[in-house]
Amino acid sequence: MNAGTFLAMVMKKNTETTTSFLRHxxxxxxxxxxxxxxxxxKRYQRDVPxxxxxxxxxxxxxxxxxxxTQTAKVVPYYVxxxxxxxxxxxxxxxxxSQVLKKWEGLGYYARARNLHRAARFLVQNNNGRxxxxxxxxLEIPGIGPYTAAAVGSIAFNLPYAVVDGNVxxxxxxxxxxxxxxxxxxxxxxxxxxxxxxxxDNQARWWNQAVMELGALICTPRRPRCDECPVEKFCLAKQNxxxxxxxxxxxxxxxxxxxxxxxxxxxxxxxxxxxxxxxDGMLGGLWELPGGKIQxxxxxxxxxxxxxxxxxxxxxxxGDYFMKVDHSYSHFSVTLYAYHCRHIAGVPRAxxxxxWRWTRPQDLRRYAFPAANRRIIQSLLAEAKAQ
Numbered sequence: 001m002n003a004g005t006f007l008a009m010v011m012k013k014n015t016e017t018t019t020s021f022l023r024h025x026x027x028x029x030x031x032x033x034x035x036x037x038x039x040x041x042k043r044y045q046r047d048v049p050x051x052x053x054x055x056x057x058x059x060x061x062x063x064x065x066x067x068x069t070q071t072a073k074v075v076p077y078y079v080x081x082x083x084x085x086x087x088x089x090x091x092x093x094x095x096x097s098q099v100l101k102k103w104e105g106l107g108y109y110a111r112a113r114n115l116h117r118a119a120r121f122l123v124q125n126n127n128g129r130x131x132x133x134x135x136x137x138l139e140i141p142g143i144g145p146y147t148a149a150a151v152g153s154i155a156f157n158l159p160y161a162v163v164d165g166n167v168x169x170x171x172x173x174x175x176x177x178x179x180x181x182x183x184x185x186x187x188x189x190x191x192x193x194x195x196x197x198x199x200d201n202q203a204r205w206w207n208q209a210v211m212e213l214g215a216l217i218c219t220p221r222r223p224r225c226d227e228c229p230v231e232k233f234c235l236a237k238q239n240x241x242x243x244x245x246x247x248x249x250x251x252x253x254x255x256x257x258x259x260x261x262x263x264x265x266x267x268x269x270x271x272x273x274x275x276x277x278x279d280g281m282l283g284g285l286w287e288l289p290g291g292k293i294q295x296x297x298x299x300x301x302x303x304x305x306x307x308x309x310x311x312x313x314x315x316x317x318g319d320y321f322m323k324v325d326h327s328y329s330h331f332s333v334t335l336y337a338y339h340c341r342h343i344a345g346v347p348r349a350x351x352x353x354x355w356r357w358t359r360p361q362d363l364r365r366y367a368f369p370a371a372n373r374r375i376i377q378s379l380l381a382e383a384k385a386q
Contacts, residue, residue, distance in 0.1 A: 018192040021175045024235065033233045034199045034206065040229035041209035044216070046071065049078060051208070056130040056155035057088050063150040064111050071215065077106050089128040092119040100284050100367040107370070109282055114142025132156045153203040161194035162207040166214025172247035173218060176235035180248040220244065256331040261303045262290030264379065265315055267342040270359055273366065274311065274352035286366040288337070288375060289352070299336055311355060313345040322378055326371040337375050
């Protein structure tokens with residue numbers, strides 16, 4: 001699919017609506033806006049490692065890591081990941097446990113699993129290389145329209161617009177959009193405008209420039225309009241006292257909350273851990289076993305039941321150890337950790353992929369979710385202090 005076909009597909013409905021948004025940007029003004037933003041980006045872009053390379057794999061890795069994650073947090077993970085997996089084939093050959101360990105703490109672990117799966121696909125089907133074609137990029141497991149556009153444009157300068165949260169915010173303000181980009185109509189309009197604004201032969205730089213503008217200048221709160229290279233084109237700046245009122249925000253839903261009880265199950269000086277099934281949330285990560293507290297259950301009863309259902313073991317629940325509060329994107333949890341003594345039963349992987357007895361000092365070898373890591377860090381600190 002070439003860029004013209006892609007744009008026609010994006011704009012096949014309600015083209016007149018998008019045209020109306022572009023009326024304040026005739027050809028000369030549009031070229032001026034593009035020139036101003038590209039010059040600004042050339043001068044003020046952040047010096048991050050993925051902008052020092054044209055290697056498609058490294059660009060792909062950065063785009064995957066940057067989804068839902070701030071640049072400052074990504075940089076050290078990116079550098080360390082590439083030290084261990086410098087090429088697609090080294091990533092493909094590695095066991096998923098090693099990939100998840102290098103990803104540990106970055107969150108949204110499905111990204112790491114998809115990256116690993118895609119690397120294996122590329123080794124098997126394309127000599128370990130990313131294709132220079134948008135449609136073929138979409139054929140790779142785990143690569144959707146956003147990643148295909150990002151990798152295609154930044155690595156190969158293919159003329160496809162990238163739309164992330166920063167781009168949604170910039171375009172919502174630039175065109176004073178009254179539809180939320182998180183809903184179908186607003187999403188469609190933003191996608192059309194983003195593709196229409198792409199300057200010829202500049203997709204690589206333009207996409208990065210718009211995202212960088214949103215990250216550094218057109219921020220969610222207190223945008224620095226006086227430093228914006230495209231301020232004079234911005235309808236939100238012209239028509240609103242506070243441009244940060246855009247994009248239109250949807251009412252926030254209350255996050256569901258779960259109370260979880262987990263066990264530090266001991267036997268002969270070793271603690272029991274299990275690995276979550278690969279196809280579920282936090283799939284492939286190790287954890288301290290336990291589960292949700294049901295209505296009316298005590299912590300002790302819930303923990304004994306969960307350990308029985310998950311691993312077919314009987315335990316004596318002992319001293320309370322600590323509590324951890326943690327939030328995910330769609331819910332929050334409170335973990336209550338207890339020391340437990342193994343009484344009977346050889347563990348069986350009933351609700352998990354596998355299990356292991358391990359020495360406390362070896363727990364750092366395994367990839368754990370963030371809330372579990374806090375408990376483990378406290379456990380090791382306590383042991384060290386004794």
